[in-house]
Amino acid sequence: MEQKQHQREARSKYSIIVPTYNERLNIALIVYLVFKHLKDIDFEIIVVDDGSPDGTQEIVKQLQNVYGEDRILLGARPRKLGLGTAYIHGLKHASGDFVVIMDADLSHHVSAHCDFDSLKQVETDASIVTGTRYVKGGGVHGWNLMRKLTSRGANVLAQTLLWPGVSDLTGSFRLYKRSVLEDVINSCVSKGYVFQMEMIVRASRKGYHIEEVPITFVDRVYGSSKLGGSEIVEYLKGLVYLLVTT
Numbered sequence: 019m020e021q022k023q024h025q026r027e028a029r030s031k032y033s034i035i036v037p038t039y040n041e042r043l044n045i046a047l048i049v050y051l052v053f054k055h056l057k058d059i060d061f062e063i064i065v066v067d068d069g070s071p072d073g074t075q076e077i078v079k080q081l082q083n084v085y086g087e088d089r090i091l092l093g094a095r096p097r098k099l100g101l102g103t104a105y106i107h108g109l110k111h112a113s114g115d116f117v118v119i120m121d122a123d124l125s126h127h128v129s130a131h132c133d134f135d136s137l138k139q140v141e142t143d144a145s146i147v148t149g150t151r152y153v154k155g156g157g158v159h160g161w162n163l164m165r166k167l168t169s170r171g172a173n174v175l176a177q178t179l180l181w182p183g184v185s186d187l188t189g190s191f192r193l194y195k196r197s198v199l200e201d202v203i204n205s206c207v208s209k210g211y212v213f214q215m216e217m218i219v220r221a222s223r224k225g226y227h228i229e230e231v232p233i234t235f236v237d238r239v240y241g242s243s244k245l246g247g248s249e250i251v252e253y254l255k256g257l258v259y260l261l262v263t264t
């Protein structure tokens with residue numbers, strides 16, 4: 019029985035998509051942590067970098083020399099083209115049966131989030147396992163009041179208007195069955211941060227089984243968030259669009 023379980027795990031491959039823009043100070047650490055904590059899992063890391071002026075890509079190339087180009091793939095884009103399209107680009111390079119998306123800035127801690135229970139859930143019952151900060155056991159550390167209110171407000175507004183059945187619509191630690199991601203991603207039109215919400219709402223509307231796991235989001239130590247006012251405007255536009263089209 020145990021051997022069968024092991025064989026099943028050994029067959030599954032995970033593609034971990036990490037979008038980066040100016041993450042020179044974080045990328046080596048996140049790669050190190052993934053390799054440290056996912057020892058018994060077959061995985062590849064796909065870094066989608068948007069021509070970061072801080073030289074993130076140079077660090078990724080050094081990491082490829084250390085870990086191998088088959089384990090660290092670089093999906094380089096010429097300029098900042100948005101978070102949503104970065105995931106779409108990453109998926110083109112992915113060869114795994116399952117896809118994990120996570121931030122590069124260590125706000126998602128690999129040891130706590132990529133646990134075996136979540137991985138098993140997506141291998142068996144769930145189509146998507148999504149990290150949530152907004153249930154018992156989840157939370158946020160390090161944000162100021164304004165940032166907390168913005169995130170909470172965005173979620174409450176979307177819950178009220180869309181009833182998606184998911185508590186954290188803007189979170190970006192998720193595991194997808196590859197076929198599900200491919201199906202849902204093709205119906206998404208968002209380019210920026212609102213993409214997270216669009217993906218999960220469309221998946222929910224299509225009837226996919228979504229499991230939530232509580233996560234604690236820890237704000238970054240190095241570098242800065244790229245979430246600006248224009249992303250908030252895009253979020254509101256996206257909300258209206260989803261209200262009308264789903």
Ligand SMILES: Nc1nc2c(ncn2[C@@H]2O[C@H](COP(=O)(O)OP(=O)(O)O[C@H]3O[C@H](CO)[C@@H](O)[C@H](O)[C@@H]3O)[C@@H](O)[C@H]2O)c(=O)[nH]1
Nearest residue numbers: 037038039066068100101104121122189190211243244245
């Ligand atoms: N390639 C690429 N990567 C990007 C871009 N914009 C942001 N990123 C990368 O996307 C990740 C998240 O970006 P942050 O700017 O650090 O986001 P945050 O404020 O910490 O994140 C919060 O809001 C996000 C938006 O919904 C959430 O995804 C996240 O979970 C969290 O709630 C980081 O790895 C960052 O480098 C882009 O245009 N292109």
